[in-house]
Structures are given as structure tokens and as C-alpha cells.
Amino acid sequence: MATPLAPPHSEWLPGHWYIACRSRDLKRKPLVRQLGGLPTVLFRNAQGQAGALLDRCPHRQIPLSQGWVQQGALTCRYHGWQFAIDGNCTAIPGRCEGPPKTAHRASAWQVCEQQGFVWVCAGEPGAQPYVFPGLGDHTFGHFIWEVEVPASLLCLAENFLDGMHTHYVHAGLIRTPRKRQRMQVEVERSADGVEARYLNESTLSGLIYRLLAPGVRRLDVFGRFQRPGLAQLEYRTDRGDQLYISVFGVPEHRMQTRAYVVTTFQTALPHWLAHGVGQPLFALALYQDKRILQLQTQTLQTDGQAHFVSTELDVLGPHIQYLLAQGARPASPLIRRLEIET
Ligand code: FES
Ligand SMILES: [Fe+2]
Numbered sequence: 001m002a003t004p005l006a007p008p009h010s011e012w013l014p015g016h017w018y019i020a021c022r023s024r025d026l027k028r029k030p031l032v033r034q035l036g037g038l039p040t041v042l043f044r045n046a047q048g049q050a051g052a053l054l055d056r057c058p059h060r061q062i063p064l065s066q067g068w069v070q071q072g073a074l075t076c077r078y079h080g081w082q083f084a085i086d087g088n089c090t091a092i093p094g095r096c097e098g099p100p101k102t103a104h105r106a107s108a109w110q111v112c113e114q115q116g117f118v119w120v121c122a123g124e125p126g127a128q129p130y131v132f133p134g135l136g137d138h139t140f141g142h143f144i145w146e147v148e149v150p151a152s153l154l155c156l157a158e159n160f161l162d163g164m165h166t167h168y169v170h171a172g173l174i175r176t177p178r179k180r181q182r183m184q185v186e187v188e189r190s191a192d193g194v195e196a197r198y199l200n201e202s203t204l205s206g207l208i209y210r211l212l213a214p215g216v217r218r219l220d221v222f223g224r225f226q227r228p229g230l231a232q233l234e235y236r237t238d239r240g241d242q243l244y245i246s247v248f249g250v251p252e253h254r255m256q257t258r259a260y261v262v263t264t265f266q267t268a269l270p271h272w273l274a275h276g277v278g279q280p281l282f283a284l285a286l287y288q289d290k291r292i293l294q295l296q297t298q299t300l301q302t303d304g305q306a307h308f309v310s311t312e313l314d315v316l317g318p319h320i321q322y323l324l325a326q327g328a329r330p331a332s333p334l335i336r337r338l339e340i341e342t
Contacts, residue, residue, distance in 0.1 A: 005087055005105055005107045006109075006122050007038050007040075007108075008054075008107065010037055010122055011036040011037045011251050011253075011254065012036035012122060012251065013227060013324070015121065015123060015125060016121060016127070016227060016228035017112075017119040017120070017125060017127070017129035018035065018119065018120055018228060018250045019117045019260050020033055020035060020040065020052055020117075020119065021033060021042060022116060022117055022144070022146065023050075023117060023118055026042050026043070026050055027044070029069070030043045030065045030067070030068070030074060031043070031065075032063075032065045033258075034253060034256075035052075035250070035252070036251055036252075038054060039054070039055035039065075040055055041053050041063070041074065042118065043074050044072075044085075045073070045084065046072030047072070049085055050111050051074075051085025051086065051087075051111055052108065052120045053074065053083060053085075053106045053108050053109075054107035056106070056107075057076040057081060058089075058105065058106050059078070059079060060078055062076055062077065062078045064076055064106065072084075073091070079092075079093065080093040083105070083106050085111070086108050088100075088102075088105050110124075112129065114129050114131070115135050116135075117129075117260070130248065132244075133234075133246070133264060134244060134264030134266065135262060137264075141265050141275055142264045143275060143279055144261065144262050144263070145259075145286070146261075147258075147290075148252070148256065149256070149257050149258075149259050149290055150290070150297050151256075151257055151293035151296065151297050152251070152254060152257065152300075153229055153251045153257050154321055154324055155293055155297070155300075156247070156249050156293065157225055157229070157231040157247070157249055157320050158314075158317040158320055159293055160247050161224075161231050161315075161316045161320075163175075163198070163223075164313050164314075164342070166206075167180075169292050170206065170288055172206060173208055173281065173284060173285055174206040174208055174209075175205050176205045179205040180341040180342060181201065182340070182341050183198060183200075183339070183340065183341075183342060184199070184337060185197065185198055185337070186199070187315060187316070187319075187338070188336075189319055189333060189335075192226060192323070193225055193323065194323065195222060195223070196223040196224075196315050196316055197221075197222055198219075198220070198221040198223075200218050200219075200220065201218065201219045201221055202218060202219075208281045208282075208285075212267075212269070212274060212277060212281075213237055216237040216239055216241070218238040220236045221233065221235055223316060225316060225319065225320045225323060227323050227324075229248055229251070230246060230248050230249075231320075232244060241266065241267040241268060242265065242267075243265040243266075243267070244264045244265070245261065245263050245282070246262045247259050247262075248262070255297050255300065312340075
């Protein structure tokens with residue numbers, strides 16, 4: 001079998017796995033997604049295996065997503081060429097000159113399924129897809145959202161991991177501006193990621209913590225970013241609760257990111273209660289963040305020269321910017337300690 005023809009250059013970091021969709025959303029019909037600026041069609045073959053092709057027929061560039069799946073092959077609606085999940089052309093109706101050739105194949109992503117997601121990679125994968133902690137472990141509760149955010153991956157990830165906006169954008173919900181505490185933050189950067197550790201923080205002042213962590217006195221909070229698009233907050237409490245909010249951001253265009261928000265938790269509260277209380281509060285926080293990001297994107301779209309002025313309180317943003325830069329070499333390890341009022 002011929003090697004799949006990789007899609008043309010996209011905005012993604014090469015060799016990394018990105019989420020294309022949730023497994024449960026890919027059924028019999030072709031599904032369209034924008035992946036790194038490239039229109040992509042996903043479908044399943046007769047055995048249920050997933051494929052992802054550039055959404056253009058190589059013959060006359062008709063979107064393949066306008067066609068249909070027939071006996072596991074994606075069929076173009078113009079002249080009926082058929083394609084397998086690896087992009088190989090399997091039939092050209094009316095042609096008597098022998099089977100289709102590799103020249104007739106469509107561009108295809110590498111595809112795999114893991115933890116209920118369809119993952120895609122352009123070219124040769126350099127590593128495995130990310131594994132969400134606790135997802136699939138029956139001792140953890142979980143909820144998953146998929147949300148389109150009008151922002152670049154950089155702005156989305158920085159916003160999610162930035163503690164200093166929470167006093168304003170989420171006033172009362174996560175923190176309040178009046179109750180700040182001085183603390184040490186340790187930042188550690190590795191080749192493919194960066195982590196900020198806020199250890200031994202006394203419980204945060206917002207409603208979420210009062211409802212979800214009653215009786216908790218101290219928290220360790222970890223904020224992480226990992227290539228190509230994982231932003232994660234991990235909370236550990238002094239009574240042994242553990243909560244991960246993992247946002248896997250997939251750039252659709254330069255200023256539009258599809259975020260898969262995977263929340264997994266082990267807590268002293270019954271799972272149904274943590275789920276019932278946590279989900280609407282987290283949804284409110286997400287809505288508040290979306291609104292502020294929308295304002296930021298409006299400015300960045302109208303002024304291409306706009307740049308950011310940072311202080312040491314922008315703990316992770318500059319690292320994320322470096323890690324997301326196309327062609328940036330793995331960042332050199334670094335450990336830094338700073339004092340902030342959070
Ligand atoms: S354009 Fe697809 S078969 Fe002709
Ligand atoms: Fe936020």
C-alpha cells in the first residue's frame with residue numbers, strides 16, 4: 001500500500017497529534033472540520049475505522065464532504081471516484097484501463113482513536129496522542145465539553161492558565177479582588193512544555209471553591225501547557241481531592257480554536273453532586289472567558305501590529321508563545337521562582 005499523501009502545509013506543529021472530533025460524533029455520514037486552516041472530511045470505512053482526508057477531490061477539487069460513503073469508501077459526487085480511509089483511490093467509474101494509480105489518491109492525515117477522540121497528525125508522528133488523566137478510570141468522575149472559541153490557541157491557553165484575570169473576569173466566582181494572598185510560584189520549563197506550581201495556597205475566595213471544596217484549607221495548584229495544544233489546571237487539596245481541567249485547543253484558523261474541555265475529578269463529594277454543582281459553574285466561567293477573548297480577538301484582527309506588554313505576573317504566556325512558534329527548537333529547561341499576590 002502506498003504511503004498516505006500528507007496534507008499540504010497547515011498552521012499546526014508537524015509530527016504532533018491533534019483532536020479532530022469526538023469518536024461518538026463520527027457516524028455513517030462524512031463530517032467536516034477545519035484543521036489547522038485546512039478543510040478536512042472525516043468518515044468511517046466498513047470496519048468502522050476512521051479516516052481524515054483533505055476535503056478536495058484530486059480530480060476536479062470538488063469538496064469530498066459533499067459526497068457519500070458507499071461500502072466504506074468516500075464517493076465524490078461529481079464523477080464518482082472513490083477513496084479509502086488512507087486516501088487511496090479505489091475506483092474510477094467508467095475507466096477500462098486498469099486500477100487507479102497513486103497519482104489519483106487524496107491527501108490523508110494519519111488517524112487513530114484514543115479515549116473517545118479521533119486524533120489526526122500530519123506527516124510522521126513524533127509521539128503518541130496525549131492521554132487525559134483519569135479519563136476512563138471508574139474511580140474518577142468526568143464531564144467533557146466541545147466549544148468553539150473566537151481566539152488564537154495562544155490567547156486561549158494563556159487565558160485559561162492565567163490566575164490574574166480571575167479577580168476581574170470571574171469576580172466572586174473564582175476569586176475576589178479584595179482577598180489576595182502573597183505566595184511563591186515555581187515555573188519549570190521542559191523541552192515540550194511549561195508548568196507553574198502554586199503550592200500550599202489557602203482556599204480561593206470564590207463561590208466555586210466554597211461549594212465544591214467545603215472544609216478544604218490548603219490547595220496545590222499546577223498550571224501546565226504542553227505542545228501542541230494542552231492547557232491544564234490540576235488541583236490537589238489537603239483532604240486528598242484531585243481535579244484536572246484539561247483544555248485541548250485545536251486551531252481551526254488563526255483566530256478560531258476548537259477547545260475540548262475534559263474535566264476529571266476524584267473528590268470526597270459524591271460524583272453526581274460534584275458534577276451537578278461543578279458543571280454549571282464551570283460553564284459560567286467559560287462563558288465569561290469567551291466574552292473577554294472575543295474582545296481581544298476583535299482588536300488583534302483589526303490591528304495586525306498590536307503587541308503585548310508583559311510583566312512577571314504573566315507567568316506562562318511568554319513560554320506558551322515560544323512553545324507554539326513554528327520551527328522553534330525545544331525550549332531549554334529552566335526553573336524560576338517568583339513572588340506574586342494572587
Ligand atoms: S471531481 Fe471528484 S470525481 Fe471528478
Ligand atoms: Fe478565566
